Amino acid sequence: QVQLVQSGPEVIEPGTSVKLSCKTSGFTLTSHYVHWVRPAPGQGLEWMGCITPTGDTVYAQKLQGRVIIIRDTFTNTVFMELTSLTSEDTAIYYCAREAAPANKNFDYWGQGTLVTVSS
């Protein structure tokens, strides 16, 4: 059974960083992309980036330099670190599995992690 279980809520001070985890089961990270998305203020979801089956990463241009996605294939966990946080980064962050390489849709999602940026 495919599952993505995300870490718990975070309250983070502005200017610092947050590192979220997405523990996967039921599939291997070497066979699927895992993406991170979040709501954009006043808009729909914003794609942040992904880690590929080979461990390469692709990031949204807007977040380039602030987001880092890594994985641990031993624990089947994907991590997303976002740096230089501001209040605009307050959001629920989701990890999602791409159905299969090049399928371009997300067939399983995590439950989301609320990140609150506040002093």
Add this chain to the structure above:
Amino acid sequence: QSALTQPRSVSGSPGQSVTISCTGTSSDIGAYNYVSWYQHYPGKAPKLLIYDVSQRPSGVPDRFSASKSGNTASLTIAGLQAEDEADYFCSSFAGPWLHYVFGPGTEVTV
């Protein structure tokens, strides 16, 4: 402004049909047949309803159907049921630079 545009809300009576539009551009919906739709209950993980414009994953009732014309995709829910009350958002692949774009979601009320 969202990359994709959806109505904020739609409503219908049990048994009726509702259609949700999702409008993009010639760089996303108009360019690729990679439109997907998701059902999202607050506090829960989103669920894939439709992929590749009109394909249903196994287990998704055939009451859910979708299509695309030009830069606009549509999701139709037939035979509305109380359990269909949720938020529905669309997504499209948008190429190697923008990657994926999403709609803001449409709240369906039964």
